[in-house]
Each structure stands twice: as C-alpha cells, then as structure tokens.
Amino acid sequence: MVHTCVVAGCRNRRTPGTGLSFYRFPRDPERKQRWIAAVNRQGWAPNDGSRLCSTHFISGKQVKNPRSPDYVPSVFTPLSLDMKEPNPPEVPDKQEARVEAANALLFLQCQGGSEPEETSIVNFDDVFKALRRENRALRESVEKMSLSENCLRNDAEKVKFYTGLPNFFVLETVMLLLSPHMDAIRNAKLSKFQQLLLTLMRLRLDLRNQDLAYRFGVKVGTVVRTVNHVINIMSSTLVPTAVFWPSRAELRKNLPAALHSSCPDCAVIVDCFAVPCEGPVIKDNERGAAAAACNVLNYLIGVAPQGVVTFVSRGVLGNFSPRNLAQGSGFLCKLLPGDVVLASRDLDISDAVAARGARFDIAGCPEDGSSQRAEGSPPETLDVQAHVERVVSMVRQRYTMLTGPVERAFTTTAERTSNLSTFDKIVQVACALNNLCISAAPLE
Known part of the structure; x- marks a missing residue:
C-alpha cells in the first residue's frame, strides 16, 4: 500500500529509495x-x-x-x-545543533519566557534521578494504601480489621491450605491472595459487592463469582479441618474444671440461633408474628465446653422443629453411648438423644426431668446459656455478615449434590475461622 503524508500541501509518498519514514x-x-x-x-x-x-x-x-x-x-x-x-x-553536527536549540526552547517555555542570557542547559540526568525518586515514593505510598499481601504482612491490626483473624501468620496458613484448590479459579486481575482477602472482607465487614468491586478494581460479577468460588473451597477444605467433633478422650482431657464434678461426660452444649433474611419470603395472606418467624434462618449449633464450635447444622427457613433439625443434620450420629448433651432449655430432642444411648440434660433442672430449675443449682450449670450465647456472639462480631439480613441470593441451594445453601456454607466457614482464633470463651 502506498502511503501519502496527510499534511496539507505535503506531497511526500512512500516510494522506494526516498529514505522517508x-x-x-x-x-x-x-x-x-x-x-x-x-x-x-x-x-x-x-x-x-x-x-x-x-x-x-x-x-x-x-x-x-x-x-x-x-x-x-x-x-x-x-x-x-x-x-x-x-x-x-543533514550532517550529524547540524542535527545535533537543531536538537539543542529545541531543548533550549523547551527550557524557556518551562521558565515562563526568561531572557536568553539567563537560560542554562537542562541536565537530563538530574531530572531522571528526581523522577525515579518521585516514582519510588509514589509506589511506596500506593503500596501502603493497597489491599495486597505486602500491605498486611507486618500489620496485625489491619489483618484483624479486614479478615477477623488474629495475625498474618494465621491468614498465611489459611492461604497455604486453600491455594492448591484455587488453581481452577481463573482471574487475571486478582491473585489468589486477593481472592481470599476479598471473600474474608465480605464476611468480616459485610461489604456490598459494588463496594468490593471499587476497592479491588474489578466488576461486580467478578466479586460475586470470586466469593462463591472461595466459599465453596473453604467449605470443603477448611471447615472439615477446623470444625470437627473431638474424641471422647480429648473432651475429657480438656474438660473445664467447672464441669468436672457436675457433668464429667458432657460432650457438647447445644442451642439454636436465628439469622434474619432480606425481603419477604412468605405468602401475602400471612401476617404478624407468624409471618416474622418465617423470615429467619434457624441453625442448630454445638459448642464444646472448651469454647470451640464442633457442629453447625444447615439452616431451616421459618418455623422449625429442633428435633427434626437434629435428626436431619447428622448431629445425632456423632453421639456415643454415655455422652451427655447439655442445653439451657428444652429443645425437644431428649428422646432422639436417648435413642443413641446418650442423655440430654437441661442445665439447672432436677434429674427427674421436670421443667423447673432446681434451687441451689451449681452456678457453672446456670452459665451454660451464657456460654453458648458468648460463642455465637463472638462469631457474629467477628464476621458481621452473620448478623443479617441475609441476601436472597445466598439462601438458595448452591449445588445439586448438596442440601446446603451458600449462606449455610458461610455460617460454617465463619465458625471454622473463629475456631482458628483464641477462643476466650471457655466454660469456667
């Protein structure tokens, strides 16, 4: 193709031998x-x-x-x-002279039109060194403000604020556990560490997807996909590692002194907690308290006397039976003959627990099973409800997404092969992450 210069009046064309560019x-x-x-x-x-x-x-x-x-x-x-x-x-000397003249003209323009006798030759080496120093300072400033691995490495307070974990070592350990399973996630803009950090910030601060998209410089759809992928990986990898049922020997070895005499066979302390849902999930003809009850997700949680979460059920929307939830969630299968399941109120699971050879006790109630609390009950048994509430409160404070309201997108079943919704996995992941921290909630 023959090119012609676009300057008005210039008739130069690309032809062989001209030497034009x-x-x-x-x-x-x-x-x-x-x-x-x-x-x-x-x-x-x-x-x-x-x-x-x-x-x-x-x-x-x-x-x-x-x-x-x-x-x-x-x-x-x-x-x-x-x-x-x-x-x-042109001969090289003439070309060099013209370049020097142009440099002098540029310098005059930068100086606001100074007189020729006051001008001096620009030292480009000094200008280049100054620009390098400025560039280095800007990089350091951006690095401090960015959400990167180096930004969090030496700042435990920032790690706690963004992830809920106590320090960078624990965060790095979680990253090492998840990293081999994150290879299938293709994301050119976010590293593996950034994908984990984005997900933890979603759980920890309950930030909206648009907010996270602005912070990480990605699209909202990328945020949604990243959170779902990482939650699924953490649910299958981290939860079995951090939320597990201890052996009877381990439970008795670390049993708090408060239960040594009153309940030495205590295997777990159970209770139910609810998380409100976002938007209506009921029929138009339902009203009042019954309608409000249908707008929450209910979970059965098991806490060891040592203060760690050992069991979390799937969520049940609306009115529910603790008995059905215990039977359908696999909780009863973990009990051994002789175990004691402790609770602060009647959850209607005593018969189901007894069928496993275990015993269900309500703290502070007489052994005959009557609903009245025994006068003079040991204070350690009366603290059971506060113990569970303390653990649940700790998880919710550490990961505010669990305070609700739950977005409708998280309440649907995540996979065909699982009966867990995305929010069920989020609750379990939050409990697993909480177990990695210092509990500070033993029953003492």
Missing part, C-alpha cells in the same frame, strides 16, 4: 490529539490509513519520550509542504 497517529488519546492539532486541518480526523512523514520532525523521526521536541510533529514550513523529495540527510 511514515508514522501512524498515536493510540494514546492525548498525544493523538496533539498530532491532529499540529496538522491543523479544519474538521479533519485521522483513520487507520492516515500517515505522517518524517520531514515534519526536527530530527527526522518521531520520539516517544514526552520530553523530546519530536514527541509531537513541529516542522510545517512552506518549503517542507511543497517539497516532493526529501532534502539530503
């Missing part, structure tokens, strides 16, 4: 606009085939350094517009 208009919008302004053709805009010949640059070629006079074409004399062939190549 022809340049496309830059892709950078600002530089491209400056080229168009230099060409000075009223109402004209370049296309993909538009070219500018090398005679319109001081040194005979374009330069990509913004500080060079040939960053933008500037030679548009009548002589050059009318010429059909390029002038013979």
Whole structure:
C-alpha cells in the first residue's frame, strides 16, 4: 500500500529509495490529539490509513519520550509542504545543533519566557534521578494504601480489621491450605491472595459487592463469582479441618474444671440461633408474628465446653422443629453411648438423644426431668446459656455478615449434590475461622 503524508500541501509518498519514514497517529488519546492539532486541518480526523512523514520532525523521526521536541510533529514550513523529495540527510553536527536549540526552547517555555542570557542547559540526568525518586515514593505510598499481601504482612491490626483473624501468620496458613484448590479459579486481575482477602472482607465487614468491586478494581460479577468460588473451597477444605467433633478422650482431657464434678461426660452444649433474611419470603395472606418467624434462618449449633464450635447444622427457613433439625443434620450420629448433651432449655430432642444411648440434660433442672430449675443449682450449670450465647456472639462480631439480613441470593441451594445453601456454607466457614482464633470463651 502506498502511503501519502496527510499534511496539507505535503506531497511526500512512500516510494522506494526516498529514505522517508511514515508514522501512524498515536493510540494514546492525548498525544493523538496533539498530532491532529499540529496538522491543523479544519474538521479533519485521522483513520487507520492516515500517515505522517518524517520531514515534519526536527530530527527526522518521531520520539516517544514526552520530553523530546519530536514527541509531537513541529516542522510545517512552506518549503517542507511543497517539497516532493526529501532534502539530503543533514550532517550529524547540524542535527545535533537543531536538537539543542529545541531543548533550549523547551527550557524557556518551562521558565515562563526568561531572557536568553539567563537560560542554562537542562541536565537530563538530574531530572531522571528526581523522577525515579518521585516514582519510588509514589509506589511506596500506593503500596501502603493497597489491599495486597505486602500491605498486611507486618500489620496485625489491619489483618484483624479486614479478615477477623488474629495475625498474618494465621491468614498465611489459611492461604497455604486453600491455594492448591484455587488453581481452577481463573482471574487475571486478582491473585489468589486477593481472592481470599476479598471473600474474608465480605464476611468480616459485610461489604456490598459494588463496594468490593471499587476497592479491588474489578466488576461486580467478578466479586460475586470470586466469593462463591472461595466459599465453596473453604467449605470443603477448611471447615472439615477446623470444625470437627473431638474424641471422647480429648473432651475429657480438656474438660473445664467447672464441669468436672457436675457433668464429667458432657460432650457438647447445644442451642439454636436465628439469622434474619432480606425481603419477604412468605405468602401475602400471612401476617404478624407468624409471618416474622418465617423470615429467619434457624441453625442448630454445638459448642464444646472448651469454647470451640464442633457442629453447625444447615439452616431451616421459618418455623422449625429442633428435633427434626437434629435428626436431619447428622448431629445425632456423632453421639456415643454415655455422652451427655447439655442445653439451657428444652429443645425437644431428649428422646432422639436417648435413642443413641446418650442423655440430654437441661442445665439447672432436677434429674427427674421436670421443667423447673432446681434451687441451689451449681452456678457453672446456670452459665451454660451464657456460654453458648458468648460463642455465637463472638462469631457474629467477628464476621458481621452473620448478623443479617441475609441476601436472597445466598439462601438458595448452591449445588445439586448438596442440601446446603451458600449462606449455610458461610455460617460454617465463619465458625471454622473463629475456631482458628483464641477462643476466650471457655466454660469456667
């Protein structure tokens, strides 16, 4: 293809032997606009085939350094517009003189038009060193403000604020556990660490998807996919590691002194807690307290006397039976003959527990099973309800997403092969992460 210079009056064409170079208009919008302004053709805009010949640059070629006079074409004399062939190549001394003259002109412009006798030659080495120092300082400033691995490595307070974990070592341990399973997640903009951090921030601070998209510089859809993927990986990898039923020997070995005499066979302390849901999930003809009860997710939680979560059921929406939830969630299968299940109230699971050879006790109630609390009950048994509430409160404070309301998108079943919704997995993951922290909630 034969190219012709687009400058008005310039008849230079790409022909063999001329030694001319022809340049496309830059892709950078600002530089491209400056080229168009230099060409000075009223109402004209370049296309993909538009070219500018090398005679319109001081040194005979374009330069990509913004500080060079040939960053933008500037030679548009009548002589050059009318010429059909390029002038013979200038001798190097003459070219160097013209470049020095252009540098001096640029320096005068920067100085606001100072007199020629007051000008001095620009020392580009000093300018380059100053720019490198400025660039280094800007990088350090951006690194401190960014949500990156280096940003959190030496800042335990920032780790606690964004992830709920006590320090970077625990966060790094979680990352090492999950990393081999994250290879299938293809995300060019977010590293594995950033994907984990984004998910933990979603749980910890209950940030909206749009907020996280702004913080990490990605689209909202990327945030949604990332959270779902990482939650699924944590549910299958981290939860079995951190939320597990201890052996009877381990339970008795670490049994708090408060239960040594009153309940030495205590295997677990159970209770139910509810999380409100977002938006209506009931029929139009339902009203009042019954309608409000249908707008919550209910969970059965098991807490060891040592203060760690050992069991979390799936969530049941609306009115529910603790008995059915215990039977359908696999809780009863974990009990051994002789185990004692302790609770602060009647959960209607005593018969189901007894069928496993275990015993269900209500703290502070007489052994005959009557509903009245025994006078003079040991204070340690009366603290059972506060113990469970303390653990649940700790998990909710550490991961505020569990305070609700739950978004409707999280209440649907996540996979066909599982009866767990995404929020069920989030609750279990939050309990697992809480177990990795110092409990501070033993029954003492």
